[in-house]
Amino acid sequence: MFFASDNTGPVHPDVMAALAAANTGYAPGYGADALMDEVRERIRTVFEAPEAAVYLVATGTAANSLALATLSDPWSTVFCSPVAHIQEDECNAPEFFSGGAKLTLVPGGDRMTPEALRATIAGEETRGVHGPQRGPVSITNVTERGTVYSASDVAALCAVAREFDLPVHLDGARFANALVATNATPAEMTWRAGVDALSFGGTKNGCMGVEAVVFFDPKQAWEFELRRKRGAHLFSKHRYLSAQMAAYVTDDLWLRLARKANDGAVRLARGLKAAGAGFEWEPQANMLFPSFPRRLHKALHEAGAQYYVWEGDLDGSDPEEALTARLVCDWSVSDESIDSFLDVLRS
The missing domain is CATH 3.90.1150.10 (Aspartate Aminotransferase, domain 1)
Structure with missing residues (x-):
């Protein structure tokens, strides 16, 4: 009777088998392995996004924090729910990796509404040089209270962000659970709705420890690569991340x-x-x-x-x-x- 967290469960046998298969011979490091090429193409296919930039890290905190840092300036603020994982459970990592960008909480519960988001964004950037500048919106799906945004819900929040010319990040630690719950396609829940960057979770859903960061506009790619390396989250034996993700996105596992x-x-x-x-x-x-x-x-x-x-x-x-x-x-x-x-x- 183990219900503490989906972090506490075992690794799926297909993922373990992929790790074992990768654990032979030699392979280039730092993401230059052939498996990573396979992962990149599979994720692009799954999301119907042939130009997407795809990267792997080992933890959800790294995925969220590095993605948000790439979308932020140090003087920005990130708009999120009061119970977002980036607010409650990441020890100020988004602020740390961004060099100082703060979080501004959108009033309400676990699910932001377009009205509350619009009012909160409008309330910032009103003090000139003395206050934080508007930065990205971060949406958590599945939320930290187990509720789900539909693709149209995500699109409505993205539309508000676009009114202010702000990028949108989706924290998808349980992204697969949200898709299954709503019957949306990966594309409908992300770039078609207006999402710029996705933290695509694997660890909570049968992997040993791997998350993908997907930028639907590849213009962010080089900056993310630099931030990942500088933040000590570029694995040298990267093939073990690639092997997990390759198994994860094969045959809709x-x-x-x-x-x-x-x-x-x-x-x-x-x-x-x-x-x-x-x-x-x-x-x-x-x-x-x-x-x-x-x-x-x-x-x-x-x-x-x-x-x-x-x-x-x-x-x-x-x-x-x-x-x-x-x-x-x-x-x-x-x-x-x-x-x-x-x-x-x-x-």
């Missing part, structure tokens, strides 16, 4: 794994609702935030369930007080583990 995770979340959410759990955010992808009594949280933890109590104190005194959990399904989740979790909850 990335979408099949996301569909398995999303389907597991649907099964889990159905059982939780039947058991009386409430949801602050309606589940839409592979991440759930149900609320149920403290006594049931304690029973689940005692039974070996692994997940985060998101809101509330597990050690509080009132057994009936509702606490909110965060439950995340990864590609390897089984019906048996979900049913075991629900059996404890019901008992």
